[in-house]
Amino acid sequence: MKRLTYLKNVVTLKLNEEKCIGCGACVEVCPQAVIGINGVNRAWIQDRDACMECGACNRNCPTEAVSVQAGVGCAAAVINTMLGREPSSCCCTLESCEGTENQGKTSCC
Amino acid sequence: MSLPSLNQPFVVGVVETPVGTVPQISSALTWRDHWGTIKARWGVGRMDYTIEPGIYALGNPGNESPVLVTANYKMSFDRLREALSGRNAWILVLDTDGINVWCAAGKGTFGTEELLHRLILSGLTKIVTHRELVLPQLSGPGVAAHQVKKLSGFRVHYGPIRAVDVPSYLDSGLKATPEMRVKTFTLRERIVLIPIELVAAFKAVLLILLAFFLLGGLGGPAGYWANAINYGLFASVALLTAVIAGAVLTPILLPILPGKAFSFKGFITGILAAALLLVVRHPDLTLWPGRLETLAWFFLVPACAAYLAMNFTGASTYTSLSGVKKEMRLALPLEIGAGVAGLGFWLTSRIIA
């Protein structure tokens, strides 16, 4: 089955090729296969629109070559923030609603 | 040093180690474990669905057995041990406040700091001779592998996303295939999320249903209760249909519904639902009350379905915060506007009837 993709050209993912040492940590940890390693052993963004801004690549990059504004793509969390409530009462996108302590506070998870 | 209590329902024995008596667990789940999973999926008793953090022995591990790390959310723990049937391994459970790996990594509770802390508390350096850890890939947003290595000497290997792939990952010498690294969102994965969406939606709409039912009694043409049963009851059914369209049909049909934005997909199922309701209701479209009532449901049902579908972004596995914000900037005002307009039409249709 074709992979589902979300809106185009919105994500905040950035890669600084000069800082990259080609260790591949970002490739290993990305759950959306967004980043690849090219012929000259450097990271490159192969599928930008698939990025869900989870921040795993950024967290695991030893040289801070890859950066992203990490956040959770959850409407209920955004609404909570707008209403001045705890934004993290929604938390989950991948394992999603299988387990949060905040059940019931939001219609999300 | 602190070891988990032996007095937990899933502990089947003990394993003696240089740091003390470690609880032994089995990969066979009991009916009690399965029942807990079902309850958690429906949002019952999730608050205390936790296990004690620390080191556990699966089977009879020795000082060279692999160490797998997980969260102290019971379902994460169960999925892992279930997958490792017939194997010997150490399972290091982090204290994530009973939250699953992915959510906890996002919050930072499944993070570098907790991992380093738990490594020390568990005495793992005395239990195993190697310095390798297998973490779930989905803990990546919380754990910085290079820092763990620097500060503890343990090398972090990110295992596959799904627990069922862990055995082949271990057998291939800690190599994951590209398929194991990509998070999918299959029909089955979407369906298991529906109950929790429904429970949340029902909690929110129950009072609204009651309000519509009682307001339905006002106006003509019959007496209060006859009206309530005619218009009010239909209003309740219409809203329930909207909930089904937004929180059940949209997730199921997600890949085949047009558009990228979830609210648009929900809007489409909402329009279809409203059309279906119209066929069932068969209002008198020659008169204004019937026309207005019909119009009202063509606003209210899609608006409500679109809103609920938009909320499913939180459960989906591929939406980014930037994308959700962009979607909401357009969708939220439309949903609220359509909701208010629909309510206005409906109330007017009741008053002029």
Ligand code: SF4
């Ligand atoms: S933020 Fe997450 S999804 Fe996006 S590239 Fe990094 S690891 Fe991949």
Ligand code: SF4
């Ligand atoms: S983790 Fe950083 S240094 Fe390593 S390949 Fe990715 S961008 Fe390059």
